[in-house]
Amino acid sequence: MLTRVRVGFALLACLLLVPLGVLIARSFESLERERDLQHASVANRVFDEAERALVGFVREEQARPADEYRNGLRPTQPFVLGYFQVDRSGRFELPYAQTGRESELRTAVGRFAPPPAEAPLQKKLAEAKSEPAERFADAGQAPGTARNVQSLDLLTDRKRSAPAPEKRQLRREEEAKSGLSSSTAALERLGEIAKSKARDEIVAEADAPAPSATFSRASGGSADAARDDAAAQLELARAAEPPAANAPARAASRAKPEIASEPIAPAPAPDLLAARPNIAPSRLSGERVDAARMLLYRTALLDDGVPYRQGLWVDLEGLGEWLRERVLGESELRDSLELVLLSAEPASGPTLPDGRFIYEYRFAEPFDGLQARLSMTPLGDGGAARYIGWMAALMLTASTLGLYALYRTSAVAIHFGERRSNFAAAVSHELKTPLTAIRMYAEMLRDGMAGDEAKRQEYYATITSESERLTRLINNVLEWSRLETQQRQLAPVAAPIAASLREVVRVLEPHARALGFELRLELPADLPAARHDPDALQQILFNLIDNALKYARAAELRRIEIQCARSDDGVAVRVRDHGPGVPPRELPLIFEAFYRAGDELTRKTKGTGIGLALVRGLAEAMGGAVQARNAPEGGLEVELRLRG
Secondary structure (H helix, E strand, C coil): HHHHHHHHHHHHHHHHHHHHHHHHHHHHHHHHHHHHHHHHHHHHHHHHHHHHHHHHHHHHCCCCCCHHHCCCCCCCCCCCEEEEEEECCCCEEEEEEECCCHHHHHHHHHCCCCCCCCCHHHHHHHHHHHCCCCCCCCCCCCCEEEEEEEEEECCCCCCCCCCCCHHCCCCHHHHHHHCCCHHHHHHHHHHHHHHHHHHHHHHHHCCCCCCCCCCCCCCCCCCHHHHCCCCCHHHHHHHHCCCHHHHHHHHHHHCCCCCCCCCCCCCCCCCCCHHHCCCCCCEEEEEECCEEEEEEEEEEEEECCCCCEEEEEEHHHHHHHHHHHCCCCCCCHHHHHHEEECCCCCCHHHCCCCCEEEEEECCCCCCCCEEEEEEEEECCCCCCHHHHHHHHHHHHEEEEEEHHHHHHHHHHHHHHHHHHHHHHHHHHHHHHHHHHHHHEEECCCCCHCCHHHHHHHHHHHHHHHHHHHHHHHHHHHHHHHHCCCCCCCCCEECCHHHHHHHHHHHHHHHHHHCCEEEEEEEEECCCCCCECCHHHHHHHHHHHHHHHHCCCCCCCEEEEEEEEEECEEEEEEEEECCCCCCCCHHHHHHHCCCCCCCCCCCCCCCCCCHHHHHHHHHHCCCCCEEEEECCCCEEEEEEEEEEE
């Protein structure tokens, strides 16, 4: 029965604790996603501000008139090391350069921003069209995108690497198939769409012709020729420019502007220099020179119709300081954030610090050769993780304790029921044994089977002993019933206990002698009085001695010792046998109702299981206490303490 109950409770625990564990795990997972989303939002905001600052700087430089490079200029930002201009013949001009950096700038321009080639126009256009549209198809992280490099585990605060790109893509595909999407993925997609639109608008603005572009109609020429010449020069300028990552989007914005088709009167032969339009310079492109500097350059057509390479030299360390100041400024998160510039390859960046969230961002053109790394200390979550942790611990503890309490209650009830059943069987057996003996000897006396007077006296003594045993058994059952229902009322009085002890020994000595036992009573002369109920004290001693006679029958020394001694607050009565004792693990249980040591199927001793329980109940009802221990020399010793 108890095995089935255990199996049932195990299944109930699984049905309750497994969903609870899953709910707690999902709560922590949701909290961790929310925390990652919070840090990703801060990182995207920082990167957006950095991109916006760079876009403003690029717009400012892009709007600089082409002829200003001839007249001399001064940088608007401290990280600009110099400006340069070089024509297709290689003639080099330095409108501005920091002292001592002229030769470095010439070398860098020669390597990374060479002058426009002198190839024919048709060849330039063919080469421009044949170049790949995506420069960064295999470069890993696309320009204008951010990625999570390192997160922190919510529970352990240990660093956790971000999932690989293929795993993120696989997760997105699974979410798309299932129709679900996490908030983090949705934020990333919205950010990509917004940044893509912003870059397209910047490209369209940079590629559009100057608002003041006009066509000069010279006599002897035609408007169509001037228009074709303007378009050709525009394609020439763009052919010398490196293609960008969003070339398809830019190609749509490069459509030839529509010209009014109304008839134009014939004009004289054009002056080629006068007929050439003022075309806006190409947008800036970027090339990284080394770990500390990069070049920004463009192609421009001046009044003489010659294409020039114009640009500026940028100090990356100064650019990083400028970005940190522009983006972070006096923000309250300034002490929690650290923004550094890296090269495009992550391997060239610094070692990832512990205990921080790390995000990397690749800038859009013309700074697509740069990456920014943002590391931030964990932002406060308002104690949500601690709150969920405490609630989870409380729920698990309450569920576990509740299940355990319910199981223990059921187990105790089942054990108690089994003991009651065993008690009924034991009482039936205990009643049957003396009744059988009494009936047998009574029939023998009735039928005159006793040969002499000695035999008759023996039969009379056996009948008397068995009837007394039956009386004690019935009294125990009735006494236990009255104690259990709290109907037993004792009247303890302070009196000597010697008389009660001698009476018990007198009554039980014949029965003990018949079993081969010796009862030894030790009574000190100066034994003080103790509060007790004489009938209850005799019943306690009857049960203790009877219990010793049962369990010490196999002992070599068949002796039951009843010792009395003065205690601190009264009198101590000890009943000791020399039997096998009680196993230590069962020693605390022997005073429980209906408990009997050993297995019911293999037990050799008789008993009802209420004798020692009745001993404890009567002792406590008199204000005393009882305890048992295994004697060092062997056997069980039960001590009854009575107050003086």
